[in-house]
Amino acid sequence: MKNKTSLDIFFRTFAQYPLDQVGLNAFALADAAQDHRFLKDLNYLKIQCLLKEATGEKAKKISPHLIALSNDFNAPEWGWVERYVAGSPNMTIIVTSLNFDSLYHHLRQFLEIKFDSGLEMMLAFWDPFILATLVGQDKDKTLYVDGPVLDQKQREDFLKPIQSWWYWDRLEHLHAIFGTNESIHAFPYSEQGLHFSEEQEEMMVEATFPDNLIYYLKLNNSFLVDKFDDYELYQFVISAIPEARNYGLNGTRDILNFICLKLIYKENFLQDMKLQFVLKKIKDKQITMDDAMQTLMSKAS
Incomplete structure (x- = not known):
């Protein structure tokens, strides 16, 4: 309120x-x-x-x-x-x-x-x-x-x-x-x-990054976030960004997909061995995030 x-x-x-x-x-x-x-x-x-x-x-x-x-x-x-x-x-x-x-x-x-x-x-x-x-x-x-x-x-x-x-x-x-x-x-x-210098450009891009991710989440995957209030979703996203980067993910599309996986798997994100196996392959640069999403979604269907 x-x-x-x-x-x-x-x-x-x-x-x-x-x-x-x-x-x-x-x-x-x-x-x-x-x-x-x-x-x-x-x-x-x-x-x-x-x-x-x-x-x-x-x-x-x-x-x-x-x-x-x-x-x-x-x-x-x-x-x-x-x-x-x-x-x-x-x-x-x-x-x-x-x-x-x-x-x-x-x-x-x-x-x-x-x-x-x-x-x-x-x-x-x-x-x-x-x-x-x-x-x-x-x-x-x-x-x-x-x-x-x-x-x-x-x-x-x-x-x-x-x-x-x-x-x-x-x-x-x-x-x-x-x-x-x-x-x-x-x-x-x-x-x-x-x-703006290169450093200032990077700061501005980073500053707007969470809100850009939130925009695309609400636009394309609203069913995953409709139970969050605005600040809860913001906190979720900014905590997920460094996690995604720890797997070597950097682009908007890849990090957005990573956040979607966290939203889908919820409390099972770390416990699901199949998911962690796929994420490790991303971290080891054996597959791309797009490959991972295709693998995980095909198994889900």
């Missing part, structure tokens, strides 16, 4: 220093792909899709949006956030001295990543688990990769105009990431994106 009062810490933080009095503004960064109800329920607020490339209503319903929130915590949108968002990864809250347009342009500067390998990708910092890994968050014990992925200068540039950036972790605890709250109204804007 979500903690419906989990914004209390946020409200108490600014109780003695109302946002208007200290020159700060509140915004939300919401992921419509997770829950697009805000597009209708909060349409009286200023909302803009962060991805200019997302044209059309269908595209906007799966894209991140910046939302201007009232500085009055009694405003109806704050009640909506407490009721529908608190405890979830669907929205993060940003407090900054910037106005809407300046924050929008600032965030867009960090959308694109270019890697040493030549690969380019979108940096989904509206996902709180990616955000926390990017900047590092010691108090968040639910992170798979602690981070920070960003180097010191990248982190400073990213958080420079941010007073605080709030998100809920996988256990629904509210966290605050603090920036330096510098005014950048006069700074030139660039949308060339970030450049």
Whole structure:
């Protein structure tokens, strides 16, 4: 059950220093792909899709949006956030001295990543688990990769105009990431994106790996995981990844199949001698994981 009062810490933080009095503004960064109800329920607020490339209503319903929130915590949108968002990864809250347009342009500067390998990708910092890994968050014990992925200068540039950036972790605890709250109204804007080293690329790939596995598990093998809650499944997957790698498995497909075997065999995973015999052949590089799956599934049928 979500903690419906989990914004209390946020409200108490600014109780003695109302946002208007200290020159700060509140915004939300919401992921419509997770829950697009805000597009209708909060349409009286200023909302803009962060991805200019997302044209059309269908595209906007799966894209991140910046939302201007009232500085009055009694405003109806704050009640909506407490009721529908608190405890979830669907929205993060940003407090900054910037106005809407300046924050929008600032965030867009960090959308694109270019890697040493030549690969380019979108940096989904509206996902709180990616955000926390990017900047590092010691108090968040639910992170798979602690981070920070960003180097010191990248982190400073990213958080420079941010007073605080709030998100809920996988256990629904509210966290605050603090920036330096510098005014950048006069700074030139660039949308060339970030450049990541090979090490940073590896950290980002690893950080998103469990959620990618979970996505494919739910997509193709939902019957194996439908009794797990989200955090239980996450814990199961992150504990299985190093086990799979101990057998010499590295690719998404192979590790996904390994996890499926653990889910199928359950408490018999280590006791089933036929399974262990096949897994040992994988470890000894005598067969591939695909060969193993074909052997095991044919025996099962």
